[in-house]
Amino acid sequence: MTRTFASPFRVMPLARLAKGGRWRTEAMRSYGAPVLLWFTRGQGRITLNGKTAGYTAHNCVFIPAGTMHGFEMNNAVAGMIVVFPPGLEQELSLPEEPVHLRLTDAEQHIELNRLIDAIQTELEHGAAASERALISHAGLLSVWLERQIGEDEVETPREDATTRLAAAFAALVEQDFHSAKTVRDYAKALGVTPTHLSRVCNKACGRPASAILADRVHYEARRLLTETHLPVKDIATALGFASPAYFTRAFAQHTGRSPSQFRRRG
Known part of the structure; x- marks a missing residue:
């Protein structure tokens, strides 16, 4: 009999990540665990640490834990997301900085699909020693990433003053x-x-600093409204709003719905 192995590893279609609305992918946010995005179809724009670039089919993006990001995703976009367990970055030798790979070789596509499939299969049919097997498969995926870094397909943002300032702002926003x-x-x-x-943020990612900050705050508000039972007043306090009334007005201006309406509709 097969069973689903309870593990902090996760593999799922990108479409599932987007379930519930575009805010789930497009709004600026971060995860507490490293993730790998594998786009197999479609195109759009992705923002990593305050820098926006285009992505297309057969692009692979690794995002370290705590990295603020967001990406466009319409119905034509397909792919997979791999979520690594938090705290294993050093053990798995995962990259410390975001990596954007533009994979042009069919052999690269096959290899990456095989590595992701191996993790997914272990999650679905894991038996004894599954956790060790998952870590081994994730280690192989990390080795694959390491081997791609430095190749021509790697997207390496130019480190000019604009890029550095936008990244510094994104890091501070994520912190505070x-x-x-x-x-x-x-x-x-x-x-x-x-x-x-604001001028620098507009140049780097097409939106002013105020929009990036508001995006991050309201993504967290929506996440707390949909994923927890915290009262609205407690969410307002947790996000630094002076009062629940002020939070409600700001949230409605940003989303078109009050916090209570958003929570009811999911």
Whole structure:
């Protein structure tokens, strides 16, 4: 008899990640675990650490835990997501920085599909020693990633002042989005004016600093509303809003629905 092995590893279609609305993929957010996105069909734009680039079919993107990101995903996009267990980054020798691979060789596609299928099969039919087997398969996937880094297919953002400032802003937002800090506060911490920070963010990812900050805050609000039973007033407090009423107004302006309406409709 087969059984599903209870494991912090997860493999699922990208379509499942998008279930519940575009905010699940497009809004700026991060995960507490490393993830690998494997786009097998379609195209769009993906933002990693404040830098936006295009992706197409046969692109593979590795995103370390705690990296703020978001990507466009319409009905034409298909692929898989692999979620690694948090805390195993060093053991598995996973990359410390985001990696965007543009795989042009059919052998690369076959190899990556095989590695992902092996993890998925172990999750679905795991028996004794499945956890060891999963770590071994994940290790092989990590080796595959390491071998691709440095090849021509790797997307390496140019490290200019704009890229560095946008990435620094994204990192600070990820660290402090639950506080009441404004764009002015972040700009002061980075030693620039709010106007310059917004200009840089617009250049790097096509949206001003205020939109990036609001996106991150309201993604977390929507996540808490759909995935927890926390009262709205507690969510408002957790995200640094001065009052539940202010949170409700801001949330409605951002999403078109009140927090209670959003929670009821999922």
